[in-house]
Amino acid sequence: MPALLMLAAVLGAPEEVYGQTGNFCVRDFQPGAVCTANDVRIQALNLVSLIESCDAGIPGSAVAQFEIFVSSVGAPDRYDIGLFIALDGASARDGDACLHDYLQPPLTTTPTYGDKNGDGVPDIDGGPWLTSDSDSCGDIAAGTQLFKMTPTLRVACVDTNGNGIVDASVCTSWDNNAVTDCFSLADAFPGTNAKCGCARLELGIPMGILPSPSPTPSASPTPPPVPALPFGMLAGLGALLAGAGSLLLRRRGIGPSSRER
Numbered sequence: 379m380p381a382l383l384m385l386a387a388v389l390g391a392p393e394e395v396y397g398q399t400g401n402f403c404v405r406d407f408q409p410g411a412v413c414t415a416n417d418v419r420i421q422a423l424n425l426v427s428l429i430e431s432c433d434a435g436i437p438g439s440a441v442a443q444f445e446i447f448v449s450s451v452g453a454p455d456r457y458d459i460g461l462f463i464a465l466d467g468a469s470a471r472d473g474d475a476c477l478h479d480y481l482q483p484p485l486t487t488t489p490t491y492g493d494k495n496g497d498g499v500p501d502i503d504g505g506p507w508l509t510s511d512s513d514s515c516g517d518i519a520a521g522t523q524l525f526k527m528t529p530t531l532r533v534a535c536v537d538t539n540g541n542g543i544v545d546a547s548v549c550t551s552w553d554n555n556a557v558t559d560c561f562s563l564a565d566a567f568p569g570t571n572a573k574c575g576c577a578r579l580e581l582g583i584p585m586g587i588l589p590s591p592s593p594t595p596s597a598s599p600t601p602p603p604v605p606a607l608p609f610g611m612l613a614g615l616g617a618l619l620a621g622a623g624s625l626l627l628r629r630r631g632i633g634p635s636s637r638e639r
């Protein structure tokens with residue numbers, strides 16, 4: 379089943395895409411993981427393409443592809459980076475449905491750095507990733523960034539902060555030293571309970587509760603205000619009738635008395 383999920387996740391995606399989806403969240407690898415460090419962070423999940431909105435297809439989920447923006451600014455060199463994105467709206471640390479990815483080969487000791495996001499911090503866009511500990515899992519140099527595409531993912535339309543935009547839990551993991559060998563994706567998880575960090579990020583996907591189209595002013599002008607004096611008019615009418623009645627009574631009063639005279 380994981381193989382099928384992985385195949386589904388990878389189908390139709392660009393060549394640099396990797397990762398497995400399923401019960402591969404942080405604590406599935408390191409049960410005591412705390413993940414309050416932030417040496418390596420997923421700073422953003424940039425929406426690349428929205429294939430199925432929250433409204434379309436399977437209710438309550440969307441299909442999209444993202445670019446993972448990772449930063450190690452402020453941290454020393456970190457090794458064997460693991461990336462986790464929760465797919466069910468729950469926690470990427472504790473949950474049971476995650477994309478688990480790493481910096482896969484080909485790796486190089488001399489990566490090409492650019493500055494894709496123009497912030498003055500060198501970054502690697504799509505690989506080849508850095509290797510600085512001579513194993514098969516990519517590393518990240520101190521004070522750098524990287525951009526990595528996800529496979530096409532189905533994510534739950536969950537909005538925990540109520541701003542109308544889908545958000546998701548993400549985690550990163552790393553090793554602090556170059557000693558531990560990492561041979562594959564299966565080895566890219568927190569080296570200890572402390573070597574991971576998590577956050578919740580907006581995915582840029584509207585929750586999809588579409589408002590009914592508002593009418594244009596010319597097509598449907600706002601109705602004229604209801605007269606503010608219906609009661610006053612009634613009162614006036616009442617006063618008029620009362621006046622007429624009293625006049626009638628007076629005349630009646632005058633009438634008989636004149637007849638009596």
Ligand SMILES: [Ca+2]
Binds near residue numbers: 492496501523
């Ligand atoms: Ca940059």
Ligand SMILES: [Ca+2]
Binds near residue numbers: 515516517
């Ligand atoms: Ca490595």
Ligand SMILES: [Ca+2]
Binds near residue numbers: 538542543544545
């Ligand atoms: Ca949100």
